[in-house]
Amino acid sequence: xxxxxxxxxxVNRSITTVSRALNGYDDxxxxxxxxxxxxxxxxxxxxxxxxxxxQKKQTKTIALVLPTFSPRFSDPYFSELLAxxxxxxxxxxYDLLVSTRAPGDEETAYYKKLALxxxxxxxIVIRTRTNDERIRLLLDKEFPFVAFGRSSFDxxxxxVDEDGYLGMRLIADHLLKLKHQRxxxxxxxxxxxxxxxxxxxLVEGLAQGGIxxxxxxxxxxxxxQKSGYELGSQLLDHEMPPSAIIAFxxxxxxxxxxxxxxxxxxxxxxxxVTGFDxxxxxxYSHPPLTTVYQPIYQIGAMTxxxxxxxxxxxxxxxxxxxxxPTLIVRQxxxxxxxxx
Amino acid sequence: xxxxxxxxxxVNRSITTVSRALNGYDDxxxxxxxxxxxxxxxxxxxxxxxxxxxQKKQTKTIALVLPTFSPRFSDPYFSELLAxxxxxxxxxxYDLLVSTRAPGDEETAYYKKLALxxxxxxxIVIRTRTNDERIRLLLDKEFPFVAFGRSSFDxxxxxVDEDGYLGMRLIADHLLKLKHQRxxxxxxxxxxxxxxxxxxxLVEGLAQGGIxxxxxxxxxxxxxQKSGYELGSQLLDHEMPPSAIIAFxxxxxxxxxxxxxxxxxxxxxxxxVTGFDxxxxxxYSHPPLTTVYQPIYQIGAMTxxxxxxxxxxxxxxxxxxxxxPTLIVRQxxxxxxxxx
DNA sequence: ATTGACAACCAAAACGTTTTGGTATAAGAT
DNA sequence: ATCTTATACCAAAACGTTTTGGTTGTCAAT
Numbered sequence: 135x136x137x138x139x140x141x142x143x144x145v146n147r148s149i150t151t152v153s154r155a156l157n158g159y160d161d162x163x164x165x166x167x168x169x170x171x172x173x174x175x176x177x178x179x180x181x182x183x184x185x186x187x188x189q190k191k192q193t194k195t196i197a198l199v200l201p202t203f204s205p206r207f208s209d210p211y212f213s214e215l216l217a218x219x220x221x222x223x224x225x226x227x228y229d230l231l232v233s234t235r236a237p238g239d240e241e242t243a244y245y246k247k248l249a250l251x252x253x254x255x256x257x258i259v260i261r262t263r264t265n266d267e268r269i270r271l272l273l274d275k276e277f278p279f280v281a282f283g284r285s286s287f288d289x290x291x292x293x294v295d296e297d298g299y300l301g302m303r304l305i306a307d308h309l310l311k312l313k314h315q316r317x318x319x320x321x322x323x324x325x326x327x328x329x330x331x332x333x334x335x336l337v338e339g340l341a342q343g344g345i346x347x348x349x350x351x352x353x354x355x356x357x358x359q360k361s362g363y364e365l366g367s368q369l370l371d372h373e374m375p376p377s378a379i380i381a382f383x384x385x386x387x388x389x390x391x392x393x394x395x396x397x398x399x400x401x402x403x404x405x406x407v408t409g410f411d412x413x414x415x416x417x418y419s420h421p422p423l424t425t426v427y428q429p430i431y432q433i434g435a436m437t438x439x440x441x442x443x444x445x446x447x448x449x450x451x452x453x454x455x456x457x458x459p460t461l462i463v464r465q466x467x468x469x470x471x472x473x474x
Numbered sequence: 475x476x477x478x479x480x481x482x483x484x485v486n487r488s489i490t491t492v493s494r495a496l497n498g499y500d501d502x503x504x505x506x507x508x509x510x511x512x513x514x515x516x517x518x519x520x521x522x523x524x525x526x527x528x529q530k531k532q533t534k535t536i537a538l539v540l541p542t543f544s545p546r547f548s549d550p551y552f553s554e555l556l557a558x559x560x561x562x563x564x565x566x567x568y569d570l571l572v573s574t575r576a577p578g579d580e581e582t583a584y585y586k587k588l589a590l591x592x593x594x595x596x597x598i599v600i601r602t603r604t605n606d607e608r609i610r611l612l613l614d615k616e617f618p619f620v621a622f623g624r625s626s627f628d629x630x631x632x633x634v635d636e637d638g639y640l641g642m643r644l645i646a647d648h649l650l651k652l653k654h655q656r657x658x659x660x661x662x663x664x665x666x667x668x669x670x671x672x673x674x675x676l677v678e679g680l681a682q683g684g685i686x687x688x689x690x691x692x693x694x695x696x697x698x699q700k701s702g703y704e705l706g707s708q709l710l711d712h713e714m715p716p717s718a719i720i721a722f723x724x725x726x727x728x729x730x731x732x733x734x735x736x737x738x739x740x741x742x743x744x745x746x747v748t749g750f751d752x753x754x755x756x757x758y759s760h761p762p763l764t765t766v767y768q769p770i771y772q773i774g775a776m777t778x779x780x781x782x783x784x785x786x787x788x789x790x791x792x793x794x795x796x797x798x799p800t801l802i803v804r805q806x807x808x809x810x811x812x813x814x
Numbered sequence: 815a816t817t818g819a820c821a822a823c824c825a826a827a828a829c830g831t832t833t834t835g836g837t838a839t840a841a842g843a844t
Numbered sequence: 845a846t847c848t849t850a851t852a853c854c855a856a857a858a859c860g861t862t863t864t865g866g867t868t869g870t871c872a873a874t
Contacts, residue, residue: 135590137860148824153862163822180590184527185860188829193524195571205561206771208550208754216556220574221545229593231535232572234560250475250520252830253569363758388758395760414548418703418728420735420760431546477830488854493832503852525830528859592860 136177145173156181196223196441197254199244199268200234201261203356207234209385210413211430215282218434219258226442228255237325242267249277255445258282258437262293262327280441282433283327292444294437294455298331299338301426301459302380305408306339308424308461309378314406314470318351318369318376320362320386332382332410351376355386362389370397370405377405377470384409384416384425391419391466406467421465428459476517485513496521536563536781537594539584539608540574541601543696547574549725550753551770555622558774559598566782568595577665582607589617595785598622598777602633602667620781622773623667632784634777634795638671639678641766641799642720645748646679648764648801649718654746654810658691658709658716660702660726672722672750691716695726702729710737710745717745717810724749724756727763731806746807762804768797 142152147166155162155170162170187193198219200212216232223230231254235241245268248254255278259268262283269287272279281293309317319336322329340347353368355361362381366389369376381387387409391401399405402421409416412427436455443450482492487506495502495510502510527533538559540552556572563570571594575581585608588594595618599608602623609627612619621633649657659676662669680687693708695701702721706729709716719734721727727749731741739745742761749756752767776795783790 135592139860149861150824150826150863151822154823157862161822166822178590180587182860183587183591183593184524184533185829186862187524188528188831188860189862191829200560202557205557206554207557208554210548210550210553213550213553213556214546214548216553216572217542217545217547217574220540220572224573224575230572232556232560232570233564234557235564247520247523250518251523252475253523359755359758385755388755392758392760392762415699415725415728415755418699418732420732422732479830489831490833490854490856491852494853497832501852506852522830525859526832528830528861529832531859 135182136179137182138179141170141174141177141179144177145169191252192445193253193255194227195229195231195254196438197231197233197245197248197257198260199241199257200232201237201241202234203236205234209357210415211383211385211411214413214430215260215434218431218436219438220434222435222438223442226439228438228442237263242271245271249275256280256441258441263325264327264330266327278441278444280437280444282437284331285327288454292440292450292453294433294440294457296328296428296433296459297456298328298459299335301410301428301461302332302335303339304426304459304461305380305410306336306343308463308467309380309406309408310340310343310345312378312406312467312469314378315345316351316374316376317345317347317378317380318353319347319380320353320355320365320369320382320390322357322382323354329382336380355382357383357385359385359389359392362386363393364389366390366393367396370394370399375405378408378467379405380408382410384411384413384423387423387425387466388415388419391421391423402465402468404471406470408467412462416462416464419466424464424467425462426459427462428457433457475522476519477522478519481510481513481517481519484517485509531592532785533593533595534567535569535571535594536778537571537573537585537588537597538600539581539597540572541577541581542574543576545574549697550755551723551725551751554753554770555600555774558771558776559778560774562775562778563782566779568778568782577603582611585611589615596620596781598781603665604667604670606667618781618784620777620784622777624671625667628794632780632790632793634773634780635797636668636768636773636799637796638668638799639675641750641768641801642672642675643679644766644799644801645720645750646676646683648803648807649720649746649748650680650683650685652718652746652807652809654718655685656691656714656716657685657687657718657720658693659687659720660693660695660705660709660722660730662697662722663694669722676720695722697723697725699725699729699732702726703733704729706730706733707736710734710739715745718748718807719745720748722750724751724753724763724765727765727806728755728759731759731761731763742805742808744811746810748807752802756802756804759806761806764804764807765802766799767802768799773797 142149155167257279259281262285266285269285284295353365390407409423409425412425416423478492482489495507597619599621602625606625609625624635693705730747734745749763749765752765756763
């Protein structure tokens with residue numbers, strides 16, 4: 135591997151001059167600069183990244199640790215988010231370090247290792263928990279990060295979040311307008327901060343229409359299609375099955391649709407199903423899915439952009455961003471059927 | 475940030491001794507070691523990763539550059555693969571650097587920067603192209619990598635690949651057994667090496683049953699659900715629509731199913747649809763999807779494991795791994811209907 | 815002739831770690 | 845008393861870059 139000193143020898147200049155020529159300082163004569171640049175090119179010089187980092191004390195790298203409960207995860211939501219973060223990072227000259235850790239001690243240890251070891255310049259924390267140890271740690275060490283999601287410390291840190299409360303109110307209004315009475319839902323784990331917002335939006339929204347969901351109609355899923363299928367089956371096999379099932383994400387909604395269709399029900403007629411997130415798959419599912427759209431790709435990009443500003447100590451226009459979601463009505467919802 | 479020299483001062487030992495104590499060398503007395511470890515703990519010492527790297531000349535990092543044609547991608551296939559690679563990497567003490575680059579000059583430049591800049595120890599190259607510049611570059615620089623997929627240079631590098639030829643033969647046999655005659659397919663781009671294998675398996679498999687696909691029944695998609703929907707619509711609106719449509723991945727198959735169902739066709743009865751890859755979504759789709767299963771998660775893990783062996787100069791048991799896929803028959807395929 | 819300003823260059827330090835090639839001391843063998 | 849061996853320790857070099865704080869030489873202004 136060719137290094138600066140090799141170039142320096144070849145052009146008979148000092149290491150300093152070569153470095154400064156390559157980095158565009160103006161205390162190098164044009165001739166020398168040209169010569170150095172040409173020689174570097176010719177010798178196939180690429181700066182040693184690690185050595186640069188050690189000197190500059192920054193890594194130009196952002197960490198994203200996916201909190202996965204099962205090692206396998208196959209959620210389009212993540213690839214969409216990852217693409218948003220990754221592309222923005224690339225655009226800003228940052229690299230992205232991606233890893234997975236199940237919530238727990240190992241996760242915290244990993245955050246510590248990356249942060250204190252100077253491995254990365256900042257974190258993007260996703261799937262925030264109400265009392266989030268990752269956030270506590272990062273706040274404590276005063277390490278740059280942006281959260282996608284709120285937390286109990288959220289006055290103290292930058293975040294981007296969807297307005298899940300509003301999103302679910304939109305769903306509730308929509309179903310009320312369609313005259314649904316027996317409504318069930320499949321929630322996500324209470325560990326996730328967003329569950330709280332979505333659930334309260336849903337409950338309050340339905341209450342506006344005079345509808346109260348019995349706890350037997352509130353089941354907790356794990357955001358996978360499989361869990362939507364299983365819990366959906368359970369709800370539909372009830373003696374008084376719901377006329378509408380609200381899933382807390384799209385993947386579970388697909389599972390519910392599948393369960394309904396297996397029972398010969400026409401989704402959107404016999405039973406209405408709603409999702410949440412608005413992943414592209416829902417556009418061409420059968421029937422296309424009524425859902426609450428969040429611009430996941432943009433959220434990723436935005437979060438990353440904010441983080442880079444924080445890292446480079448640029449002031450943020452806005453520390454806390456709460457995005458208004460929009461309801462996308464497709465064919466998976468329809469008027470409450472009377473025969474059920 | 476506390477560093478070795480701080481500990482050294484506190485315990486009145488040299489930097490060398492502290493370093494060696496922490497790294498488990500045996501030329502440190504037990505008492506001193508204990509003292510040093512305790513002090514390090516107490517002072518909250520975390521080794522500076524960058525400085526370690528510079529010294530050790532390795533990064534313990536693997537690069538994965540996703541070749542995305544559109545910036546957004548929402549494919550469960552990728553998250554599954556990423557999980558496999560990421561978890562294996564974590565297990566082996568490696569970090570994963572993930573980025574996206576559209577195939578082209580920027581992509582090659584990025585590979586060069588990472589490799590020659592000593593940024594990573596090796597690459598996982600996915601979605602191989604027949605004449606793959608990335609592979610050519612890495613071979614040329616003798617930089618460690620493992621490909622997921624074959625290439626025209628594949629005798630010279632380690633790879634893991636599915637046997638796409640066999641996979642498609644399984645599909646062909648299955649459809650022939652169901653007496654399908656009018657068969658269409660939606661392929662992936664010819665740029666991808668795997669397209670070639672899948673296509674020839676399909677064509678030869680059908681030929682065995684005396685069936686030749688007319689070129690008008692071979693359409694090229696882009697692996698998205700949308701493209702499956704659009705091309706599927708096109709095929710189904712033909713005056714002599716096919717009784718079976720073979721999609722080159724699951725996502726496109728979902729799109730095709732959606733298009734069929736929109737036309738009032740019952741998938742698995744009026745028209746058969748097959749996918750390829752076996753992503754979890756297909757298990758709970760409606761109807762569940764007949765597909766060729768590839769253990770994507772395991773492939774990711776395996777690829778990563780091989781790469782780490784190459785990096786650490788361990789001999790590989792096997793340089794070239796070709797995985798036998800299995801056919802998963804579900805309800806999206808059935809006997810050819812006679813009325814069409 | 816001296817001064818000041820400027821252009822072009824560079825030696826050495828710094829970043830924080832690991833590794834190399836030692837030294838000093840004490841205990842045991844001769 | 846001398847030699848060997850083992851134990852416990854350490855100074856300095858190394859990794860490859862950037863930055864600091866200069867120096868030298870030239871030219872124009874005084």
